[in-house]
Amino acid sequence: MNFSLIVDTFEQMEQTSSRLALTDYLVSLLKRTPSDIIDKVIYLIQGKVCPDFEGIELGLAEKMAIRALAQSAGVDVPIIEEIYRKTGDLGDAAKEVAKLKNQTTLFDDKMTVERVYSTLDKIARTLGPGSQEAKLRLVSSLLNNATPRESRYIMKFVMGTLRLGIADYSVMDALALAFTEDKSNRNTLENAYNVSSDLGAIAKLLSTTGLESVKSLQITLFKPIRPMLAERASISEEALGKMGRKAAAEYKLDGERIQVHKNKEKVELFSRRLEKITDHYPDVAEAIKSIRVDEAILEAEVVAINTNTDEFLPFQELMHRRRKYGIKLAVENYPVVMNFFDVLYIDGDNKTSLTYIHRRKILEKIIKGSHNEKLRLVPQTIVEKSEQIDKFMASAIENGCEGLMIKQLTSTYRAGSRASAWLKLKREYRSDIADTLDLVITGALYGRGRRVGRYGALLLGAYDSKSDIFRSTCKVGTGFTDQLLEELYNNLENHLITHRHARVDTGMEMDVWFEPKIVIEIIASEITLSPSHTAAMNSIRLGYGLALRFPKFTGKIRYDKKPEDATDIEELVSLYKKQMRTITGGR
Ligand code: AMP
Numbered sequence: 406m407n408f409s410l411i412v413d414t415f416e417q418m419e420q421t422s423s424r425l426a427l428t429d430y431l432v433s434l435l436k437r438t439p440s441d442i443i444d445k446v447i448y449l450i451q452g453k454v455c456p457d458f459e460g461i462e463l464g465l466a467e468k469m470a471i472r473a474l475a476q477s478a479g480v481d482v483p484i485i486e487e488i489y490r491k492t493g494d495l496g497d498a499a500k501e502v503a504k505l506k507n508q509t510t511l512f513d514d515k516m517t518v519e520r521v522y523s524t525l526d527k528i529a530r531t532l533g534p535g536s537q538e539a540k541l542r543l544v545s546s547l548l549n550n551a552t553p554r555e556s557r558y559i560m561k562f563v564m565g566t567l568r569l570g571i572a573d574y575s576v577m578d579a580l581a582l583a584f585t586e587d588k589s590n591r592n593t594l595e596n597a598y599n600v601s602s603d604l605g606a607i608a609k610l611l612s613t614t615g616l617e618s619v620k621s622l623q624i625t626l627f628k629p630i631r632p633m634l635a636e637r638a639s640i641s642e643e644a645l646g647k648m649g650r651k652a653a654a655e656y657k658l659d660g661e662r663i664q665v666h667k668n669k670e671k672v673e674l675f676s677r678r679l680e681k682i683t684d685h686y687p688d689v690a691e692a693i694k695s696i697r698v699d700e701a702i703l704e705a706e707v708v709a710i711n712t713n714t715d716e717f718l719p720f721q722e723l724m725h726r727r728r729k730y731g732i733k734l735a736v737e738n739y740p741v742v743m744n745f746f747d748v749l750y751i752d753g754d755n756k757t758s759l760t761y762i763h764r765r766k767i768l769e770k771i772i773k774g775s776h777n778e779k780l781r782l783v784p785q786t787i788v789e790k791s792e793q794i795d796k797f798m799a800s801a802i803e804n805g806c807e808g809l810m811i812k813q814l815t816s817t818y819r820a821g822s823r824a825s826a827w828l829k830l831k832r833e834y835r836s837d838i839a840d841t842l843d844l845v846i847t848g849a850l851y852g853r854g855r856r857v858g859r860y861g862a863l864l865l866g867a868y869d870s871k872s873d874i875f876r877s878t879c880k881v882g883t884g885f886t887d888q889l890l891e892e893l894y895n896n897l898e899n900h901l902i903t904h905r906h907a908r909v910d911t912g913m914e915m916d917v918w919f920e921p922k923i924v925i926e927i928i929a930s931e932i933t934l935s936p937s938h939t940a941a942m943n944s945i946r947l948g949y950g951l952a953l954r955f956p957k958f959t960g961k962i963r964y965d966k967k968p969e970d971a972t973d974i975e976e977l978v979s980l981y982k983k984q985m986r987t988i989t990g991g992r
Contacts, residue, residue, distance in 0.1 A: 406439055408516040411449060412554050418569050422907050424874055427571065431579035440612040444605030445522040450576060452567035454526045456603045458629045460681030461529045465563050469541045470495055474560075476541070477548035478502045499560035503553035516555050521547065525562055566899065570906050570920040572969050574873055576604055584611050597622040599631040599821035602679050624755050626700055627666050629675040631821035633747075635810060637840060637976065638828040639983060641794035644811040647825055653761060653812045654794055655785045656801045657829060658744055659720045660708035661965055665743075667693055668700045677965045685726040688736050689743055692779040696771055702750035703768070705743040706783065712740050717805035720961065727964070745772050746783040746810075749818055757818035761826075764818065787814075798830065808832045823973075840980070842867070842953070842972040843963050845875050846897065846923045847906065848915030859894050864915050865927065865956070867940045868971045875921045876974060877911035878940035878951060879929070884958030893962065896923055912937035912950075921968045926961040929953035932981040941978050951977050 414434040418427055431450070438446045448454055455461050465473075471489065475482045480502075489498040524547045528540045544563055548556050561567040574591070577598065581590040597607050597619045610619050624630060638644040645652065662677040663686075672690040674683045683690050689707060696703075709722035725739045726732070748768045749757050756764055765785070772782050784801075788794050788811075798809050808831035816826030831840050844865035852861030862882040866875030885893070900920040905911070908921055934945060935952035942950040963970075 406437075406442060406446075406518040408518050408521050408555055408558075409552075410434065410437060411446070411518060412558055415558060415567070415569060416554070418571075418907075419902075422905055424872065424907050427907050428575055428579050428582070431571070431576065432582045435579055435583035435608075440609065442518060442522070443612050444609040446518060447576065447605040447608045449518070449522065449525075449562065450569065450571060451573075451604070452562065452565060452569070454522065454529050456605060457678065457680045458602055458627075458675055460683075463525060463529045463563055463565060465528065465540050465544065466537060467495070467564070469537050470544065470560065470564060473541045473544040473548065474499055474502050476545040478506050480505070494566065495564050496557045496561035496566060499548065500553045500557035503548070503551060503556040516551055521555075521559060521562075528563065568900065568902055568920040570908055570922070572873055572908070573598065573604060574870075574969065578873075580604075580608055580611060585616060590616060593620055595821065596620070600624050600628075602629045602631055624702070624750055624757070626668055626702065626750070627673055629664050629666070629679040630702065630749055630757075631679065632662065632664065632677060632704070633819050633821070633827060634823035634970075635827035635829040636823060636825050638811065638830050639840065641791040641798070641830065644828045644830050645788070645791050645794065647828060648811060648813050651787070651789050651814060653765070653785055653814060654788045654797045655746060655783045655810045655812065656744075656804065656806045657808045657810045657831070658706040658708050658717060658783065659805065659807045660706045660717075660741075660744070661720070661723050663689075663705050663707050663743070664749075665693055665701065665703045665705060667696065667698075677970075678967055684729070684732065686736075686741065687732065689741065689779065692743070692775075692777050695775045695777040695780070697774050698751055698771060700750070700752050701748070701771070703745055703771075704747040704749065705745040707741050707743050709739055710742050719805070742779050742781055744781050744783045747818060749820075757820060760815050760817065761812050762814045794830070798832070802832050841926045841928050841959060842977075843924050843966055843970065844878065844927055845921045845968045845971045846893075846919055846925060847875055847877065847909040847911070847921050848913070848918045849897070850880070851916045856890070859890050860897070860917075863893075863925075864911060864913055865925070866909060866911070866921065866971075867974050867977050868969055869910075869940075869974045870969070871974075873969075874908050874910050875968065875971070876940040876942065876950065877909075877913055877938045878977065879927070879938065879953035879956040880913070881925075881927060881956045881958055883956075884960060886960070889958070889960060889962070893923070893925075896962070910939045912939055924963040924966040924968060924971050926959045926963055927953065927956050928959055929957065930955040932977065932984055941974050941981075944974075944978055945981060951981055 414430050417430050471485050474485045488501050492498045524543050528543050531539045547559055551559055577591045577594045581588050601622055664675040666673045672693045676682045709718040725735050748764050772780055786797055801809055811828040813826040846863050847866045848864035849860040850862045852859045862880040864877055865879050866877045869876050897919055900922045902918050902920055905918050906920055931954040932951050933954050934949040938950040938952040940950050
């Protein structure tokens, strides 16, 4: 397959501001992709070489990429650095450099997707001493035969700066349309995705053996399962009502969600985003070995802890574990414990179709049997009265938790779904909206005064899952410390684009736009109607969306959340309605 086909499609996708066009371009690309490499094309669309859970990154240092460009063009490094300074992006620089190259270079050897992929894959898998030099040689050999437009994308892949901003759901829509001509088959793909988290593998099954084989996909050890998610409730009475008056209440710990996979030989840990993060918690991986079953998939919240007092510490402490180097010291300085709350698979048996009560029993037996103080059970109690919930909430807060999770006793584990079988009940905040919102950064205005050279306000969007679009709901400029502002600025630089992204909808004019990627946590005093913010546009009043009043950043950048995990428009509408009921006294 010619790589130029991918280049043409990606260029079109980067330029469009229409969400529908994005899917159309993908469908047409997938239809023209041979079955034997469709998995690879899917990974490339996502800017990767394999699913996240394999934990393989291209990882070429910027300095090396510049040297690779210099080598392929036969010029000195300072010349490349100058071009890079002007273009501001190494992909664009690669395009310019390729144009400079001897115009007589014949591109008769057409660049194929197979070649690009296999070289990228080699780059990603080249590790250890001397690997950067080896990676450099691989990149420059690829660039040697690439056209300027191809060079731009090769460099974007290598540097991880491809900014298509495509969600997994859009890829599934496109797959359903391309191979079954029926978008509703996305549900089948989604079910398979929920238990395998590998869109490339699903695409390959679909294109080679059809939809039926996709339906029969099973849970496999070391392929993470998409996590079950919770809806929110604001008071204990509401939570109990939704549960049929009897439920389990568990502490909602303020840490990082981890899915543990183990067999006799190894242990792997996956984040909530299903990235392999075993390296961040080598102490945890070691402790898991004391669990006495041959094979298991378990879920837990890892929390930082003060070992003198046994108190839980806030989520921010875990940031010290997010590092490649110096992890040994971080393990010593920032001890953690695992708090298990679910079991999904044991010794060849899928446990997700068992009830909560049944799963909890199995979990208790396994964790208690491990006799390891780093492995604990999430504190839990069965409740039938709202006063019991309130009391348990008070003890949770006292112990440094965010609130409670209320879980239905008879519910199965619904992978990948946000179901009312799990409710999160957070502690009351003093703001009028009794909860935080997780919103996606989509644009920004430049700062003035102290914030010159930084962003003054960020445009935030809630997720409209029905149309896979982020619709604006506020601008936020408060709650930022200098350090957080710096961190966000550096992160956002990687997602800067020249126009409003096709998956972003707003009536606001911004100085800069971003690919929707970064999620931050916000509190606000109130939700109001707004003609310029487009979240829930027309759903309460014609011509009005919902906006947050006095929004404030809580200081939490939600690295653990994908943009699609942000607060949904429907949640926003229900929060608005709840607020109105409170104001009008329930009338
Ligand atoms: P939120 O991130 O606010 O949507 O809340 C859901 C998250 O709470 C989950 O993804 C877990 O990381 C975390 N959590 C803490 N304690 C529990 C628990 N007992 N059961 C399930 N999730 C929990």
